[in-house]
Amino acid sequence: MNLNACVASAATIQSADAPETRPFGIAGNADIGNLRATGRERHFVRDRQIYGEGDDADCAFQVVAGIVRTYKYLRDGRRQICNFHGPGKLFGLEIGQAYGLSAAAASDCTVTSYRRRTLERLAAIDIQLLHQLFSSALCGMARMKQHSITLGRRTAVERLAIFLVDCTEYSMVGNDILLAISRRDIADHLGLTIETVSRTLSELEDRACIELSGPRCVHLIDIAGLRDLCE
Amino acid sequence: MNLNACVASAATIQSADAPETRPFGIAGNADIGNLRATGRERHFVRDRQIYGEGDDADCAFQVVAGIVRTYKYLRDGRRQICNFHGPGKLFGLEIGQAYGLSAAAASDCTVTSYRRRTLERLAAIDIQLLHQLFSSALCGMARMKQHSITLGRRTAVERLAIFLVDCTEYSMVGNDILLAISRRDIADHLGLTIETVSRTLSELEDRACIELSGPRCVHLIDIAGLRDLCE
DNA sequence: CGAAGCGTTGACGCGGATCAAAGGCAGTGG
DNA sequence: CCACTGCCTTTGATCCGCGTCAACGCTTCG
Numbered sequence: 185m186n187l188n189a190c191v192a193s194a195a196t197i198q199s200a201d202a203p204e205t206r207p208f209g210i211a212g213n214a215d216i217g218n219l220r221a222t223g224r225e226r227h228f229v230r231d232r233q234i235y236g237e238g239d240d241a242d243c244a245f246q247v248v249a250g251i252v253r254t255y256k257y258l259r260d261g262r263r264q265i266c267n268f269h270g271p272g273k274l275f276g277l278e279i280g281q282a283y284g285l286s287a288a289a290a291s292d293c294t295v296t297s298y299r300r301r302t303l304e305r306l307a308a309i310d311i312q313l314l315h316q317l318f319s320s321a322l323c324g325m326a327r328m329k330q331h332s333i334t335l336g337r338r339t340a341v342e343r344l345a346i347f348l349v350d351c352t353e354y355s356m357v358g359n360d361i362l363l364a365i366s367r368r369d370i371a372d373h374l375g376l377t378i379e380t381v382s383r384t385l386s387e388l389e390d391r392a393c394i395e396l397s398g399p400r401c402v403h404l405i406d407i408a409g410l411r412d413l414c415e
Numbered sequence: 416m417n418l419n420a421c422v423a424s425a426a427t428i429q430s431a432d433a434p435e436t437r438p439f440g441i442a443g444n445a446d447i448g449n450l451r452a453t454g455r456e457r458h459f460v461r462d463r464q465i466y467g468e469g470d471d472a473d474c475a476f477q478v479v480a481g482i483v484r485t486y487k488y489l490r491d492g493r494r495q496i497c498n499f500h501g502p503g504k505l506f507g508l509e510i511g512q513a514y515g516l517s518a519a520a521a522s523d524c525t526v527t528s529y530r531r532r533t534l535e536r537l538a539a540i541d542i543q544l545l546h547q548l549f550s551s552a553l554c555g556m557a558r559m560k561q562h563s564i565t566l567g568r569r570t571a572v573e574r575l576a577i578f579l580v581d582c583t584e585y586s587m588v589g590n591d592i593l594l595a596i597s598r599r600d601i602a603d604h605l606g607l608t609i610e611t612v613s614r615t616l617s618e619l620e621d622r623a624c625i626e627l628s629g630p631r632c633v634h635l636i637d638i639a640g641l642r643d644l645c646e
Numbered sequence: 647c648g649a650a651g652c653g654t655t656g657a658c659g660c661g662g663a664t665c666a667a668a669g670g671c672a673g674t675g676g
Numbered sequence: 677c678c679a680c681t682g683c684c685t686t687t688g689a690t691c692c693g694c695g696t697c698a699a700c701g702c703t704t705c706g
Contacts, residue, residue, distance in 0.1 A: 264563065280557075285560060311545060322552055326509075329559065332559060337495045340661075611695075614655075655700080666688085667687085672681100676679080
């Protein structure tokens with residue numbers, strides 16, 4: 185077993201689709217071999233829920249195209265988006281009987297669903313598959329760790345810089361980032377409000393790091409400056 | 416493969432040690448069978464570093480006794496503790512060449528170290544072991560998700576309530592929580608300052624949820640009230 | 647007894663939340 | 677083609693929770 189496999193096989197499922205449907209975090213994509221044939225492809229329009237927190241976790245999913253968010257609402261309406269999942273990413277794989285979070289389409293998207301029973305049966309006899317799942321989980325862990333550092337200790341400017349630098353790896357067209365997701369989703373992922381996201385993007389524009397060519401288009405001017413804000 | 420296994424086998428390694436050395440999150444402990452014999456036991460006094468961010472990740476670890484923290488320092492000294500690891504918990508298992516975080520003893524502790532090469536070799540042929548590692552990773556994921564919700568959207572009072580309720584599962588002596596870790600570690604885990612932690616504990620005392628019998632001892636009065644703050 | 651750490655408490659300031667209003671911009675209907 | 681409507685985003689004014697700075701008490705240790 186080589187734990188670097190997940191990084192090495194990163195681009196296996198990478199599609200040549202329109203840039204706005206590209207993944208957040210290519211590394212960690214699972215090449216799930218035999219399992220693939222057992223899946224069922226489904227489409228979801230933007231904001232359509234895929235599963236809800238507490239539902240019976242009888243399926244796991246892999247994104248084909250578009251972006252999925254996993255999130256939780258608190259009683260009073262506060263929402264935290266734990267993760268975005270782009271093409272190739274697995275989500276909905278649970279340790280318990282019920283989903284711990286809800287999942288919904290952050291943009292129009294296509295996902296493949298796998299019966300959990302099927303997945304467990306195959307993984308019990310297919311060490312390659314299990315290794316892929318494990319690697320995928322470790323990659324997800326690494327991302328979550330970094331994100332919890334961001335949420336726990338970073339300022340709004342730093343959070344946006346990190347978000348934009350993340351996007352540069354997957355949503356670039358020339359020097360422009362085409363955002364597939366809304367301000368609200370960005371805000372709820374970064375632990376901010378939409379107003380603060382908006383203001384902070386304007387501040388980054390004032391600092392000559394970026395230029396806002398439109399609400400969904402960020403032109404990069406000083407990537408090094410952005411990266412410097414990330415560490 | 417049954418993903419509930421991790422929950423089911425939760426208490427396998429649970430020791431009968433002094434309460435302050437009990438784990439944060441028993442569920443997710445790995446029963447790593449054959450691997451066990453290859454490990455080397457090591458002791459660390461409080462605050463002693465186990466590995467540093469960026470170091471070559473040639474070993475993984477399992478806590479035997481005490482509590483380990485994994486954390487990152489930002490350039491200007493801000494620190495975020497991503498996780499505490501109690502007895503039975505694995506840490507330091509990486510997807511890349513280097514550790515993504517640092518690890519240190521949050522209390523005096525004992526850990527078993529495993530050569531990564533050995534671990535990878537065994538896991539490549541032992542599907543039981545791999546399954547244990549996978550379950551452990553999924554449990555870790557579930558915890559990280561919950562924590563990122565806490566860091567992204569919850570108030571100081573809610574964060575402390577969650578922390579205390581977590582502690583009730585592992586550090587109880589009668590109706591008292593005996594804290595093994597310092598205010599600084601609590602603060603850096605919850606994304607707060609030590610002053611806010613202190614003030615907020617006092618506020619929970621004013622609200623008659625707890626009683627501070629000493630800096631390291633929290634007497635529980637209204638657990639239901641605490642739990643109510645958690646959702 | 648003094649010094650050093652840790653925890654608590656108070657005063658004050660700031661970053662980001664909240665509240666409010668005013669643009670874009672797409673979709674719809676005339 | 678333009679007016680209207682509703683949603684998303686931006687911007688401004690104000691507020692508030694938590695951070696910062698400072699002082700003090702308690703415990704431990706020499």
